[in-house]
Amino acid sequence: MLKTGVSMQQMPLTYMQETSAKVEVSPTEDRTGQDDKRRIGRLIVGNCVDIMRSWPDGMVKLTVTSPPYDNLRNYNGYSFPFEDIANELYRITDAGGVVVWVVGDRINGGRSLTSFRQALYFQEIGFSVHDVMIYQKKNTPFTRSNAYTNAYEMMFVLSKGKPATFNALKEPTRRHGMEMLTHNKLPDGINKKKLGELKKEKTRTNIWSYAVGLGGTTKDRIAFQHPAVFPENLAEDHIESWSNPGDLVLDPMCGSGTTGKMALSNDRKFIGIDISAEYIEIARERLTSCGLLVDVEHA
Numbered sequence: 347m348l349k350t351g352v353s354m355q356q357m358p359l360t361y362m363q364e365t366s367a368k369v370e371v372s373p374t375e376d377r378t379g380q381d382d383k384r385r386i387g388r389l390i391v392g393n394c395v396d397i398m399r400s401w402p403d404g405m406v407k408l409t410v411t412s413p414p415y416d417n418l419r420n421y422n423g424y425s426f427p428f429e430d431i432a433n434e435l436y437r438i439t440d441a442g443g444v445v446v447w448v449v450g451d452r453i454n455g456g457r458s459l460t461s462f463r464q465a466l467y468f469q470e471i472g473f474s475v476h477d478v479m480i481y482q483k484k485n486t487p488f489t490r491s492n493a494y495t496n497a498y499e500m501m502f503v504l505s506k507g508k509p510a511t512f513n514a515l516k517e518p519t520r521r522h523g524m525e526m527l528t529h530n531k532l533p534d535g536i537n538k539k540k541l542g543e544l545k546k547e548k549t550r551t552n553i554w555s556y557a558v559g560l561g562g563t564t565k566d567r568i569a570f571q572h573p574a575v576f577p578e579n580l581a582e583d584h585i586e587s588w589s590n591p592g593d594l595v596l597d598p599m600c601g602s603g604t605t606g607k608m609a610l611s612n613d614r615k616f617i618g619i620d621i622s623a624e625y626i627e628i629a630r631e632r633l634t635s636c637g638l639l640v641d642v643e644h645a
């Protein structure tokens with residue numbers, strides 16, 4: 347049973363810490379400028395499978411999450427029942443909803459390929475593998491003596507049917523303006539040129555690069571008390587792409603709360619779950635210090 351008895355709508359413009367101390371949050375920190383619409387995030391300590399099982403079908407529009415990678419790190423006593431998590435994610439995702447699964451492989455001699463096995467399982471249970479995106483790390487200290495330095499992880503974009511939302515992120519083009527462009531090229535190979543406009547921006551590719559470490563991943567020092575934080579720009583880019591303001595965003599293994607910070611900052615609703623009370627406390631402190639409202643519950 348969850349401890350909370352208060353719905354997000356009922357919560358006042360203050361939040362209650364676990365100690366029951368009331369904490370006022372400055373309304374001027376509201377990025378939307380609409381104090382009465384400030385979102386209150388929910389952070390839940392517990393096994394995400396158990397929590398998700400208590401939720402109705404189709405409740406969540408977007409999940410942005412990153413699981414433990416093989417047995418790379420010793421998180422605080424986690425249990426990671428992958429197939430149960432995947433099945434629950436499918437059930438609670440709304441039609442047209444998306445799950446972004448950010449994952450790397452253990453490299454020990456060769457690559458574990460756990461990432462691909464997980465992607466195939468998601469496909470087996472009904473998700474469409476809408477895209478396989480690359481999270482490229484601009485800086486990485488992990489060199490290999492007999493292979494090229496690994497500088498990426500996978501971002502599987504899994505959708506339940508066709509994605510209902512796609513807000514394409516753009517980037518500037520190198521050349522723009524009016525130019526003679528190839529037009530109506532026929533099998534005779536003759537180029538017919540026609541004056542046309544090269545646009546100022548184009549849709550980004552599916553390879554996204556981020557600096558990692560302090561200042562790149564985040565400027566929030568407290569986040570690094572967690573061993574495996576992903577970049578907040580990565581979370582924000584997916585939130586903007588696959589959801590709209592007001593939608594519910596989930597991170598069932600939220601660690602230091604990166605997805606929550608970016609969801610709430612972008613006017614989405616947010617629920618974060620982590621099996622470790624210590625990590626939820628890091629997430630709570632981090633989000634609070636960013637002026638965001640959170641309510642902590644224990645399963």
Ligand SMILES: C[S@@+](CC[C@H](N)C(=O)[O-])C[C@H]1O[C@@H](n2cnc3c(N)ncnc32)[C@H](O)[C@@H]1O
Pocket residue numbers: 392393394395411412413414415421422424425426427572574575576577598599600601602603604605619620621622625
């Ligand atoms: C890769 S970390 C997530 C880091 C997060 N993306 C961030 O930016 O801080 C994976 C997290 O999954 C949590 N975890 C592992 N098994 C879990 C489970 N069954 N239920 C909930 N959380 C779990 C771990 O405690 C760990 O914090």
